[in-house]
Every structure is written in structure tokens, then in C-alpha cells.
Amino acid sequence: MTQKNMNASPFYNDFYFISDLDRTLIYSKRAIQESDPKYCKNLIPIEYKDGRVISYMNKDAYDKLQKLMQYEEFKFLPCTMRTLQQIQRISFIKDVKYYFTDGGINLYKKGTLCTSYGERLLSLFHHYSYDNGYSWAEEIEEVYFELTQKLGISDLEINRHFILPDTTLETLAFFDLRCPEILLTNDTKNMTKEDMITLETVVDILETYHINGCISGRKFYVFPDFLQKNCIFAFTGGLLYGVVAGDSIFDIPLLSMGNEKGLIPIAPKHGEVSGNLPITERSGPAAADDILTFVEQKFYM
Template identity: 30%
Template sequence: MKAFASDLDRTLIYSKKMIEAYGADDGYQLIETLDGREISFISEKTKQNLRKIHQEMYFIPVTTRTTEQYNRITFFQEEVIPEYAITTNGACILKNGQPLADWSNFIENQLQSCMSIRDMLAEIAELPESRLAERTRTAHDYFVYLILRDEGVREVSHSDLQAWAADRGWQASLQGRKLYFIPKPLHKWRAVDYLKQELKLDQIYTAGDSLLDYSLITHADKGISPLHGEVLQYDPNLNVTTHSGMKAADDITDYIVNLCVPKVKEKSNHILG
């Protein structure tokens, strides 16, 4: 059995800001709102491809979003409904919408090896980057992210922050205006690999755009980054799409369909004699 385990934001689904930056074909659908605001969109082509993929193999969304944020995406609640999903950057594995207790217990034990989120919040507050933030948020007491002002993004030294976080057993990643600080035990591939063993999967194909997706991309049988992916600044030799933005999602899902979905054979008019 095969699986396609993919990041969501900036990989398969896109904000209006990303669509304005990179363009998109006319056919796309709103799939997430929050307090009346339009949040995320998906292309019609990607929708069609995900339906085909979902019919032939496991489709596993893998996201840094919390479970509540993931559940806001109507397409994955009403149209293509994955049996498994990984949220909170690997801290939670959902089966039919419910967390797997064994995995949650494993993660809680692993988090004992790094600085606590309480101490990390105190130290983050002393960073110059905190003065560039509009808001600071936590995700279920698992990790922290700052929402930076637009002008603040340009002032962030990503490499310095990565080294600072690593000294504390954490990792740092800048995605758009969001600056994430995440404990090292939380990474997407570890959760995907757990499902690989549990479900006895033969092959796993993956996609992702950020540094937090690096292990997801590199440990898979085939991993892909969108052309606009932040992760390419870290490793420019990754497999990459032809297009940026929403069209990159079409490239990724076209590739998976062509690779893994059986072609429908045309009926022959030849009469055997």
C-alpha cells in the first residue's frame, strides 16, 4: 500500500496573499473562513487530483496547524476525508478525527528532553524579534509562533535564530509572517514514519515547502518542494515543481496521480475471431 503525505499551507492550499503574489488559474475554491474572513483556497485541478489519490492510496495531511485549525478546512471535512491526519507539526495523529493515545503519550515523554515551553516563552520574550511581533501564540502548549509585522520579516536573521533555538533543544522556522519555535522531538516525518510502520506502507510520497518539512521530503521514497519553497534555501537540490504558488499544487498532485493512479484503459473495438 502507498501513501501521499503532504503539508497543506503553501503546498496544497493557499491564502489570497499567495495567490496575488504568484497568480493562479481561474478555477479555485474557498475552503476555509475564520470570523467571516476568507483564509485558504484550493485549485479545482488539485481537488480533482486529491479525489483520485484518496481513492487509490492513503492521503495523509501533515500540518503545523493545530487540530482545531485543521478542522476549519472544509474540503477535508466534507469532500476528501482522510482516515489519518497529522497535526501540530507531528504532535498529534488523528484517526477518523480522534487523537491516537499511544502516539500522544510517546510525544509527551519525548518532550522531557528539551526546554519546557514555559521557559522558552520567557526567553523568546527577550529576543529582539519579539519587538517585531504583532502577536505571540502557543499551540496546545506544544510550540510557539510569533506573527511578525510585515516590516519585521526583513529584519529576522533566520540562521542566528536556528542556532539559538538548537541550543535549547528547539528549532526555528520563518514561514511568511509566522516565526515558529518548535521542540525538536516534534517533526512531521517521525509521525509519518510511525504510520508507515503501523499501516505497513510500502512507499510514501511527500510534499512540503518549509524548513519544517525538510525531513518529510528527504526521508520519503519521493519528496517534492514547490518552486517557491523556503526549504530550497536550505537545500536547493531537492525535487522541485515547475511552477510557484497554487500551480505548484497542481504540479505536485499531477505527479502523484501520474505515478500512482492506474490509467483507465480504453475499450477496444477489435473483434476476436
């Protein structure tokens, strides 16, 4: 199927829609529970795990995305913090040609790893850290070891994200763990002695290295200071035309560089993103419909 009208962008053959997934296009049961009920209607199951539904999508948003994906010129590039196994649980992913996992560090084409992308990123990351006097790969491994040992965290409680230059090699890029409820509230007055020790231990460890830690959603992420989702533009190249969307602090560099590349940024109303950029009128799952309506308007211009 060919798009009928691209008069508004005569210098571009393709329209890119680069988007985060969780709390941007799809919503877990917890995210729905935390949303205004009036924005949680007209939902369809979008993700299954062990035979049960764990995530939903606004049906109008889903229908619009499916319609747009029929056009050759429409390039949908999901960019998520999820691993390959996690993203493949989403039903519409089977129809997506390219997608980025693990915060943009791995690129897949129809589920097959694009090794040249991983090799290029790994080389860039190594050069960056070596030029600044340290090895990011060694530091993230040391932080991982210290946190697991000093806090008594098992491997099963940590979700590790590896950059994959090929199918046989892997380098730990970052990791995340479920954040204790008390830390989510940032209520230091009511923290127990154990909570304070945990917080102080994490801070002390991170300050020793070129490693960052931050809370996003209900997870605590630990990652090298230069690692950002905008690394995906090593794949897309120069100026683009289209829309970029995201809701979390990890999407801010993606939205910012996307804007510099020619993409129009948009964020859901409920997100962690702030600043002078378009925000959806609605929050929760209905925000996905607002985003896809915005994408449609730009695509059909």
C-alpha cells in the same frame, strides 16, 4: 473502490501521499496575492472562517485529490503546522481518515485524538532530552515565559502548540507568533532601535536553551532543537511507497526521511526547499495541480 494496477510496486498494498497543506496544496488570499497571477486561475474556496473565504485550492488539484481518495489503497496523510481547530476549517478534511496537526506531534482519526501516538512521542521526546542532560518541556515553558515578559507579548498574540498524550493532559511543544515586517526583510540597516532590541533579546534567550527559532512564511517559530515533522514516521513504520510533498523549511526533514522510507519527494517551485529533488513547473496555487499530477502518475503506474 479498488485500484486497478499496482504492478510497479508489487511489495506494497498501500500508496501514501504525505503532504503539507498551506502553500503546498491550499493557498491563503495573501499567498495568492504574492503569486504570479497566471498561476492563480481556476480556484475554488477551500476554507472558511467566520463565514468568509480565507483560503483557496486549484480546482484541478482538488478534483484529482478527491478522485484518488476514493481508492482504498490511497492513504492521504496531511501533516501541517496547524492546530486541530485550524485544520478542521478546510472543507476536504472531513473526508480524510488520518491527519497530523501541530507539526506532526498530534494524530487524529476522523477528528478523534489518537492518544497512543501522543504517549509514544512524549516518551521519546523526554528520553531524548533527559539523555542529553536537560528537560525540553521545562525549557520551552521557560522560553515562552521569558519572551512574553521581556518583549511584552500577550498570550493572544502567540499561537501555542501542545502535544496531547490524552484529552485531559497537555504539554507545550512549541509556539509561533506573527513576525514584525522589518524582521521578515532581514534589513538590519533600516531596523529601528526597538527592532534591534527585540531581535537581540530573542537571540539571547534562545541561546540559553536547547531551543531554536526561525522565520517561515510570516511567522516566527520557537521549538525544541530535536522537534521535526519527520516524527510522524513513528506512526507509519518501515518502508513505504508513494509521494511526500512540502514547501517550507519545516518540511525538509519530512521530505528527507520520506525519501529514506521509500517515498518520492516533491516541492512547489515557490517553496523554501532546495536541493536535488523534483520541483513543480509552476508556482503558486497551480503548483498544487502539478503535485497532484505527479501523485497520479506514480499511483497509476
